[in-house]
Amino acid sequence: MDTIIFTELLEKGRRLLRGGHREEAANTLNRAESLWRGAAGADAQGSERLQAKLDLLNELRIEASSLLNEAMILLGDFRPLSHRIENLLTEHPLHERLWAQLLRVRYLMGEPTKALDTYRRASMTLREELDVTPGPLLQRLYQAVLSHDDEMMRFPRRLPILGAEQN
Template identity: 35%
Template sequence: MLATLALDAGRAISHVDLADELWCGQPLGNVRNALQAQATRVRRVLDGKTGQGPGLTVLRAVGNGYLLDIPPEHVDGNRFLDLAARGAALLHCDADRALELLQEALRLWRGPALLDAGDGLRCRSAATLFDERRLTVWEDIVSARLAVGDNRQAIADLSQLVAHHPLHERFYEQLMLALYRVGRHSDALDLFHRLRARLDEELGLEPSDRLKHRYAEILSQDPRLESTAAVWSQQVGQRIAAY
């Protein structure tokens, strides 16, 4: 219940929507009583954390629902999304500051998003959004490192990211560029072939045209790979397509 209300902090959620989220369509004898019991438990926890007395809790009953009466920016999930957006906006003009903001965003994480928040549609959809945005933040962090010339730390980050996300092509593309820049040309090319074999074996697919283009650049030792433009040239097109 707390997670559901926090996702819409400052806005009321109806009894019907809350019940559907908490019990996923399971039949209830008395929805209002069930929600009141949950609200009492939440208030007990919140009052203990904030030191507020009875009647001053941030969890409020309003009309035919409940709301968490706090500013949206006080919710870590919203803070994460805000920091991620601010960092992404600075990538091309101030990579160092972008890196600070993006790392601050990741420090808010304590594990998988909304891990114990139940199976309701609101929380599961939000968890998917947060998890996908975290991957994009990692892409942006690596891009910032590559932009400022920190190729070795980029390799260290990407080696772990590729291990945890073995089919995420953007991480492979970034790792190929970082390896090339530190003189590991054969490793960069081998990485492409390993991904190509894995995609074919598991999905019956070929690498994207974007990744093939990066492979061709490395194969020909294109001097543009050493420029900052190489970090952004394909990412910009990818972002435009995504939106």
């Protein structure tokens, strides 16, 4: 994989999504994600410095996947997302943003009970693995499910989905 091309596509996709260009962002982020064939350096052994760079690349991969999920949510492309996010959570069960996206997708698909179950699973996983409770994003989305706040679920303004306020 060419890391320069990947990081350029990731940054372009991030900018497009923040700018409201959802479809173009999804296409760009899909191209970035398609460059991956597994975890960076899965077979590599080296210095701590090399490992730190590989860890960063793997975090950027998760970010690209998460941003692609967000673009798909904003486009209303829910059907493939539930399964896709579940697969990502199998690999990365401690990423709250992925749990938040799964909760939103299930709610937006008309499955509020499954959305609440997703919150409970996230809470249990975080408690068992890290001894923490869900962060503000998951807590606010949980409250949005309970209050049937469709607007919050579709367009979660002022929530740290993209690293900045979303328009």
